Amino acid sequence: MELWKEDFYSKNFAKDKRPDTIIVNMGPQHPATHGVLRVLTELHGEYVVRTECVPGYLHRMQEKMGEVKTYIQYYPNTARVDYTHALAWNWAYVGAVEKLLNLEVPEKAEYLRVITTELNRIASHLLWWGVYLMDLGAYTPVMYAFEDREILLDILQRITGSRLTYTYIRLGGVYQDVDSKFVEDVKKFCRRIKDRVEHYHEFVTENYIFKKRVEGVGIIEPEVIRKFGATGPVARGSGIDYDVRKAEPYGVYDKFDFKVAVEDGKDCMARYKVRLQEIVESAKIVEQAIEGLPEGDFKNKKTPKMVKPPKGESYFAVESARGKVGIYIVSDGGMNPYRIKLRSPTYSNLSLLDHISPGMLLADLVAVIGSLDLVIPEIDK
Amino acid sequence: MGVNLKEFPEGAFDKNYLTSSDDIKDVAKEFDSRGYFLEDITAVDFKEKFMLVYVFGHFKEHQTVSVRCFLDKENAVIDSISDIFGGALWKEREVYEFYGIEFKGHPNLIPLLLPADEDLGHPLLKGDKAKAVSEIYQSFKTGE
Numbered sequence: 001m002e003l004w005k006e007d008f009y010s011k012n013f014a015k016d017k018r019p020d021t022i023i024v025n026m027g028p029q030h031p032a033t034h035g036v037l038r039v040l041t042e043l044h045g046e047y048v049v050r051t052e053c054v055p056g057y058l059h060r061m062q063e064k065m066g067e068v069k070t071y072i073q074y075y076p077n078t079a080r081v082d083y084t085h086a087l088a089w090n091w092a093y094v095g096a097v098e099k100l101l102n103l104e105v106p107e108k109a110e111y112l113r114v115i116t117t118e119l120n121r122i123a124s125h126l127l128w129w130g131v132y133l134m135d136l137g138a139y140t141p142v143m144y145a146f147e148d149r150e151i152l153l154d155i156l157q158r159i160t161g162s163r164l165t166y167t168y169i170r171l172g173g174v175y176q177d178v179d180s181k182f183v184e185d186v187k188k189f190c191r192r193i194k195d196r197v198e199h200y201h202e203f204v205t206e207n208y209i210f211k212k213r214v215e216g217v218g219i220i221e222p223e224v225i226r227k228f229g230a231t232g233p234v235a236r237g238s239g240i241d242y243d244v245r246k247a248e249p250y251g252v253y254d255k256f257d258f259k260v261a262v263e264d265g266k267d268c269m270a271r272y273k274v275r276l277q278e279i280v281e282s283a284k285i286v287e288q289a290i291e292g293l294p295e296g297d298f299k300n301k302k303t304p305k306m307v308k309p310p311k312g313e314s315y316f317a318v319e320s321a322r323g324k325v326g327i328y329i330v331s332d333g334g335m336n337p338y339r340i341k342l343r344s345p346t347y348s349n350l351s352l353l354d355h356i357s358p359g360m361l362l363a364d365l366v367a368v369i370g371s372l373d374l375v376i377p378e379i380d381k
Numbered sequence: 382m383g384v385n386l387k388e389f390p391e392g393a394f395d396k397n398y399l400t401s402s403d404d405i406k407d408v409a410k411e412f413d414s415r416g417y418f419l420e421d422i423t424a425v426d427f428k429e430k431f432m433l434v435y436v437f438g439h440f441k442e443h444q445t446v447s448v449r450c451f452l453d454k455e456n457a458v459i460d461s462i463s464d465i466f467g468g469a470l471w472k473e474r475e476v477y478e479f480y481g482i483e484f485k486g487h488p489n490l491i492p493l494l495l496p497a498d499e500d501l502g503h504p505l506l507k508g509d510k511a512k513a514v515s516e517i518y519q520s521f522k523t524g525e
Contacts, residue, residue, distance in 0.1 A: 008497040012489075056494040063479075064504055099393070226418040226440070228468040240440050247443040311517050315393040317445065324438070326445075328393070330425055332517050339505075341423040343436070348420075351471040380494055 013040045028057045035376030051357040058380040066340035071307040079165035082378040084124040087117040088320035090169040095316035096327040100309035108296040109173035110252040118282040124321035135370040173299030190283040214268035218368035228352035232323025237271035239264040244319035268371035344378040384411045394447040402450040409462040422472035428511040461487040479505040
């Protein structure tokens with residue numbers, strides 16, 4: 001028996017197959033899909049005729065869980081949505097609930113949120129950088145990336161208590177105050193990472209083989225970005241100057257001087273350059289925030305122990321390493337949200353793949369999927 | 382604007398509008414022509430109706446706008462806007478599988494996140510626990 005004939009998605013995809021093509025099923029277990037993403041591809045020789053992404057293998061019913069758990073019980077889940085940039089999701093959720101509660105956040109907490117979230121963004125981009133190059137066949141860079149990332153995770157672990165799925169940003173502030181060792185470590189790291197990014201550029205960006213793999217590959221026109229609602233480095237790689245931190249500032253981001261990294265190349269190389277540039281910009285933000293770190297409380301003392309917001313709705317958007325994260329909560333005045341909707345950036349970013357893939361080489365498809373910086377749990381929710 | 386849009390006073394977004402479910406395609410066309418991107422489509426289950434929320438963002442004007450419409454439960458069908466915004470292809474499929482709302486004109490309305498070959502029902506339907514719209518939105522109580 002041919003198993004694929006039993007599968008709904010294969011059958012549905014094969015309906016429109018041309019007689020001169022073959023269908024190759026990539027994933028859900030495939031090293032280049034970073035998790036369990038399945039991509040059905042119809043190939044004519046080495047060229048892609050069309051693709052269909054089949055997400056959902058990691059579906060954990062995040063939104064349903066939100067409706068049956070209380071506000072506090074649900075909170076740690078947000079770190080598991082995008083595990084490489086957990087603090088951004090922490091912040092989006094906490095921000096939305098704070099808006100409902102009309103809860104103020106002390107200035108020091110806002111600064112600490114910025115510092116930790118930006119450090120987490122650097123860690124996320126470093127992970128992407130190493131793993132993307134591994135997708136393209138270069139094994140060494142991931143060692144360099146992880147060397148830097150380890151330092152960063154150690155710094156964050158001391159203060160947040162975890163290395164990956166953080167729950168540092170809490171309602172009304174943050175989990176705990178920082179000490180002078182943290183400040184010193186972060187300063188040292190920021191100096192280091194700027195040099196390292198230069199080194200990365202010399203080491204990889206100028207590499208001939210790398211350039212051949214990414215330059216002119218996976219062109220995404222700005223119009224396609226807009227139609228599919230893509231955001232983050234994917235949009236900025238196509239010349240769209242849009243960053244929630246600048247466009248709709250939240251927290252204290254309006255106090256810092258930083259550039260939004262934008263590249264006009266529209267290809268994988270442009271998205272690569274945007275992310276490396278963002279590492280440097282994040283380091284600049286962290287340095288300024290450490291410099292201006294105010295005295296005071298790290299948590300609002302009036303934060304309620306039992307969260308029971310009034311009726312109404314709230315929406316809070318932040319910029320994660322992948323784009324615009326939005327959390328929309330409808331409250332009926334009860335202990336748990338009446339409806340919670342997670343707007344995840346990679347979900348929109350990946351949805352354009354089926355649109356741009358026709359005509360691509362299969363090997364380029366891997367390069368393009370990697371350049372979108374997918375985190376599958378965020379897509380599958 | 383030349384399309385049917387009414388201010389919705391209790392929305393959480395920068396601007397909030399209410400429209401009728403028959404006009405959703407015209408509204409999408411209007412937002413498309415003004416350069417908005419489709420950020421999200423979602424639904425909320427109430428006792429008497431579904432509330433569909435379309436969220437639009439703008440790369441230059443820097444605002445997030447919601448457009449919502451109410452849909453009867455007996456005949457939960459609305460026009461698909463996937464021919465205007467490609468991003469709606471996945472977002473409408475998600476609403477379809479979670480709520481059973483049908484999008485007329487969608488080219489490939491099959492489950493996205495849930496297994497397609499098992500009948501799991503529509504998990505986000507509230508059933509008996511659904512509340513009336515007026516219990517959450519005050520303006521519906523006063524009939525504004």
